Every structure is written in structure tokens, then in C-alpha cells.
Amino acid sequence: MGALRDRMHANMRLRNFSPRTINAYLWHVKEFTRYFGKSPDLLGEEEVRQYLQYLLDERKVSWSNMNIGYSALKFFYVDTLHRDWQVDKIPRPKGESRLPVVLSRRELKELFSATRNLKHRVIFKTIYSAGLRISEAANLKPYHIENDSMRIRVEQGKGKKDRYTLLSETVLVELRDYWRTYQPTDWLFFAQSKSRPICVSTIQVAFRAAKKKLA
Secondary structure, eight states: OHHHHHHHHHHHHHTTOOHHHHHHHHHHHHHHHHHHTSOGGGOOHHHHHHHHHHIIIIIOOOHHHHHHHHHHHHHIIIIISOOOOOTTTSOOOOOOOOOOOOOOHHHHHHHHHHOOOHHHHHHHHHHHHHTOOHHHHHTOOGGGEETTTTEEEEOSOGGGOOEEEEOOHHHHHHHHHHHHHHOOSSOSSBOSSTTSBOOHHHHHHHHHHHHHHHO
16 A cells, blocks of 8 residues: 555644654554455445454454554545545444552552662653653653753653653652663663664553562
8 A cells, every 4th residue: 555655644744643643553554454455445434343343352452552543544534535434334442441540659669679670660760750651751862851950851742742840859860870871872761772762562561560560
């Protein structure tokens, strides 16, 4: 779907979608195409329903991922192919309703102690201390840590807005230790390559592993 992919990609960039959203949407349309073995412009409502059912029953993806798949296909058909999108024929999956997990001060202390990996521990402490979203922590750059003013600059957070949050003395000490050990360059918390930021999923997996130790 080379030409269609390029058109969809261009439309998303014009709409100022984040790189993460663009990649997720393109991945779902690619998987949709691969699943049926046909160009997506030859497919329609029934195939979309089957694909969403496949994600739910066979791939067992989360409800949030299901919704991303739905949104990706809707964008492709409405904005790229300019087709009607029958909401009653292709209903949006309803997410599960869950209460947020709030850890006590004691639980946080135990969580940090259970995290032996220095990078992961510093990420957790930075997130909890500064009230960051995981994606915001993953996209921090070294210059975002303003130790003179004891602030952390968050660029293009939720709603694509920049903001500042507080940097605690305790986290600053941890960040300095981390800095000496890892010597970050482009990204504060990098992946295997220093030129790429750590993945949100990597942080989530590390967090679940640390919580499991406390069970």
C-alpha cells in the first residue's frame, strides 16, 4: 500500500499528529492489510469488524490498543480514502473501567528498593516525584533538568503543551549518580542506543516486575 501509506502519513503530519501516534496508526493499517492479504482500499466495514475481533480474541491486545486500531482504520478510510464511516456498523470498543493504582509512601519506598537497575529506579523516582506521565519521562532530554531553578521542563506533554514541574533535591542527587554512570547525550533515559529514547513499554515492564517482587 505504498502510495496509500504515503498519503495517510502526509495527512497525519498535516494534522500535527505525534510521531508515536503516526507510527501506531501506520502499524495497524499494515497489520490490517497483512491479515487479509489485500490492499485496504479493497476492504470495507465487514473486514474492519473482523480485524478488531481478531485483535480481541487472538492477539488479546489491551482495550487501549483496540481503540488505537479503531482510530487508525477510521482515519485511513475517512481522511485518506474519503469514505463514510458507519458508526452503528463499526462501533468503537469500550474500554475497561479501572481505578488508578495509588501507592503509599511505604509502598513507594519498597518499590524503589526492589528496583536494582539504576536507570529504572531513577525513572520511577522522577515520575513519582515530579508527577510525570510515563511518556513524558521517556522523552526527557538532559537540558530539561534545570538544577539551578530546581525545575524539570516537560516539552509537548498532554495536549502538546510545554510545562514545568518541580525537581526535588532527593531526585537531583539520584539523577547526578545516574548521569555519572550512564553519561546520557541526546536523551536523558535512552534505549540500547543513546540516540533513541527509552520505550514507554520498557518502563511499564520494569514497573510491573518491581511490583511483582512486592507481592
